[in-house]
Amino acid sequence: MGSHHCFVCGDKNPKGLHVHFEQEEGGAVHATYQCDPTHQGWPGIQHGGITSALLDEACAYVTYFQGLTCMTGQLTVQFHAPIHVGETLEIRARPVRVTRRLMDIEAEIVSRSGERKASAQAKMVVLTARQQAQAGLSNP
Ligand SMILES: CCCCC/C=C\C/C=C\C/C=C\C/C=C\CCCC(=O)SCCNC(=O)CCNC(=O)[C@H](O)C(C)(C)COP(=O)(O)OP(=O)(O)OC[C@H]1O[C@@H](n2cnc3c(N)ncnc32)[C@H](O)[C@@H]1OP(=O)(O)O
Numbered sequence: 803m804g805s806h807h808c809f810v811c812g813d814k815n816p817k818g819l820h821v822h823f824e825q826e827e828g829g830a831v832h833a834t835y836q837c838d839p840t841h842q843g844w845p846g847i848q849h850g851g852i853t854s855a856l857l858d859e860a861c862a863y864v865t866y867f868q869g870l871t872c873m874t875g876q877l878t879v880q881f882h883a884p885i886h887v888g889e890t891l892e893i894r895a896r897p898v899r900v901t902r903r904l905m906d907i908e909a910e911i912v913s914r915s916g917e918r919k920a921s922a923q924a925k926m927v928v929l930t931a932r933q934q935a936q937a938g939l940s941n942p
């Protein structure tokens with residue numbers, strides 16, 4: 803569990819998505835999520851912002867499980883197919899390149915039947931102690 807009040811994963815956020823991420827060998831993460839009717843954009847279709855938040859969070863969890871304090875510097879999302887209300891989704895992310903200050907991460911969302919719904923590439927910036935303090939994350 804990251805922050806208890808996180809919109810995507812927080813167990814104490816009454817308006818949150820309550821997604822639980824698990825770690826895999828090699829630094830990858832995964833979670834499942836069922837598309838909720840309150841998160842529609844077009845009728846019956848999940849809002850792209852929710853899809854983006856799920857992908858962003860998966861990328862954040864890759865860094866979190868490695869003990870790093872990061873923020874998303876860049877997130878590029880591709881929406882491949884509509885996500886329908888009620889569909890159960892698998893969310894996955896994995897590190898592809900790691901330097902001292904940056905983690906490049908790829909994430910994707912697939913349906914239970916294996917249809918690729920969305921994918922993303924993130925640049926997660928490893929915060930310096932000063933940046934953590936400036937962001938108010940010194941005692942998260
Ligand atoms: C049990 C309880 C534990 C409690 C723990 C609590 C919390 C922790 C929890 C959870 C983790 C899990 C869940 C996640 C939580 C949140 C989820 C999603 C993540 C987000 O949603 S987070 C919000 C959105 N996010 C922002 O709000 C960032 C705003 N922004 C800034 O705060 C600065 O902009 C910053 C710091 C990003 C950069 O600072 P800066 O500009 O000073 O850059 P700096 O010198 O540090 O760069 C170093 C290297 O990153 C490269 N770089 C920099 N910026 C880049 C960019 N934009 N694109 C591509 N590359 C970039 C440079 O090029 C250089 O690369 P190189 O080393 O190769 O030269």
